[in-house]
Amino acid sequence: MATKTLSAKLLERIGNTPLMELKSYSNKVKMFAKLEWHNPFGSVKDRAAYWMVKDAEKRGVLKKDKSIIIEPTSGNTGIALTGIAKLMGYEIEIVIPEKVSSETKMILANLGAKLYETTDDLCPRVGVGTEQSISLASAIARARPEIYYMPNQYENEANFMAHYESTGPEIWEQTDGKVTHFMSGGGTGGTITGVSTFLKEKNPNVRTIAVQPQKQHLIQGLRNYEESEMPLLFKRRQQTVDEWYTITNEESFKAAKELFEKEKLLVGPSSGCVMAAAKKVASKLNEGVIVVIFADDGRKFRSLYTSQGIFTDSEFDKTLREARMLTDLPFDSISK
Numbered sequence: 001m002a003t004k005t006l007s008a009k010l011l012e013r014i015g016n017t018p019l020m021e022l023k024s025y026s027n028k029v030k031m032f033a034k035l036e037w038h039n040p041f042g043s044v045k046d047r048a049a050y051w052m053v054k055d056a057e058k059r060g061v062l063k064k065d066k067s068i069i070i071e072p073t074s075g076n077t078g079i080a081l082t083g084i085a086k087l088m089g090y091e092i093e094i095v096i097p098e099k100v101s102s103e104t105k106m107i108l109a110n111l112g113a114k115l116y117e118t119t120d121d122l123c124p125r126v127g128v129g130t131e132q133s134i135s136l137a138s139a140i141a142r143a144r145p146e147i148y149y150m151p152n153q154y155e156n157e158a159n160f161m162a163h164y165e166s167t168g169p170e171i172w173e174q175t176d177g178k179v180t181h182f183m184s185g186g187g188t189g190g191t192i193t194g195v196s197t198f199l200k201e202k203n204p205n206v207r208t209i210a211v212q213p214q215k216q217h218l219i220q221g222l223r224n225y226e227e228s229e230m231p232l233l234f235k236r237r238q239q240t241v242d243e244w245y246t247i248t249n250e251e252s253f254k255a256a257k258e259l260f261e262k263e264k265l266l267v268g269p270s271s272g273c274v275m276a277a278a279k280k281v282a283s284k285l286n287e288g289v290i291v292v293i294f295a296d297d298g299r300k301f302r303s304l305y306t307s308q309g310i311f312t313d314s315e316f317d318k319t320l321r322e323a324r325m326l327t328d329l330p331f332d333s334i335s336k
Contacts, residue, residue, distance in 0.1 A: 189234025
C-alpha cells in the first residue's frame with residue numbers, strides 16, 4: 001500500500017473539527033464552540049476553499065499546469081486557498097486590503113502567494129464601485145481568462161455546499177441532534193446559510209442567529225451589512241437566518257479576552273464578536289443548546305490586540321504559553 005503524501009494527509013484534515021463545551025458559560029443553557037482553527041490552515045475557510053477548488057476542477061475551469069487562482073480576501077480565505085492551492089499544484093495570487101494584519105500578510109507570503117495590496121477598508125465591501133480588492137482581482141482575471149480562475153467566494157455555491165455537506169452534519173452529530181440555536185458571524189454567508197439550511201432540514205425549530213460587527217469595525221473577516229452590501233451568496237438564502245445581533249468593537253475584544261481568562265482559549269476577534277452575542281442570547285433563554293462558530297484562533301492578531309490595548313506583548317506571550325486547544329499549523333511562527 002502506498003504511503004500517503006504530506007499533501008494528502010493535510011487535505012484529509014479539513015473538517016471534523018472539535019465541538020467544545022464552554023463550561024464557564026454553560027448553565028441552564030449549554031454553550032458549545034466549533035473550533036474551526038483545527039482545520040489544517042487554521043480557519044473555517046479551509047472548508048470553502050477546498051470545496052471551491054474541487055468544484056472548479058470537476059467543471060474543468062481549473063486545470064493543472066495551466067491555471068492560476070486569484071482571489072480577493074480579507075485574510076482567512078486567502079490563507080486557506082493559498083495553502084490548499086499549493087498542496088494541489090496550483091499557483092495563486094491574492095488581492096488583499098492593506099489594513100489587514102501584518103501577520104496575515106506574512107502567512108500568505110510564507111505560503112507562496114503573490115500579493116496585491118489595495119487601499120481599502122479592513123473588511124472588503126461588496127457593493128459596486130466600493131470594493132477595490134474585488135475590482136482589481138476581477139480585472140486581472142478578465143484580462144486573461146485562459147489562465148486565471150477566480151473562485152469568487154462571495155457568489156460561489158461551493159462555499160455554501162462546503163458547510164451544508166460538512167459543518168452542518170458535524171454539528172448535528174456532535175450534539176446528538178440537540179442543538180437549538182446556531183450562531184455565526186456574517187461574512188460571505190456561506191457558513192451561516194450552509195449550516196442553517198442543513199440543521200433546519202433536520203429540525204425546523206432550530207433558530208439561526210447571525211452576528212455582525214458595528215459600522216467602521218475592526219473585526220477582520222466579518223462585515224456590517226448596513227455599510228456593506230450583502231454578498232449574493234448570502235442573499236440567496238438569507239431567509240434561513242431568524243435573528244440578527246450587532247456587536248461593538250469593544251464588546252468583541254472584551255469577549256475575546258474573557259474567553260482566555262475563563263476557558264484558556266485564544267480566539268480571533270470574529271469569535272469574540274460571536275461570543276458577545278451568544279452571551280446575550282443565552283441570557284434570554286431558560287434552556288437550550290447553543291452552538292457558535294469560532295472561525296479562527298488569535299495567533300495572527302498579536303499586532304491588532306496589542307495596538308487596541310486588549311493584551312500587552314507580555315500578556316499575549318502568556319496566552320500563547322497557556323492557551324488550550326491550539327494546533328500546529330503548516331507555516332512559520334506567526335506570533336512574533
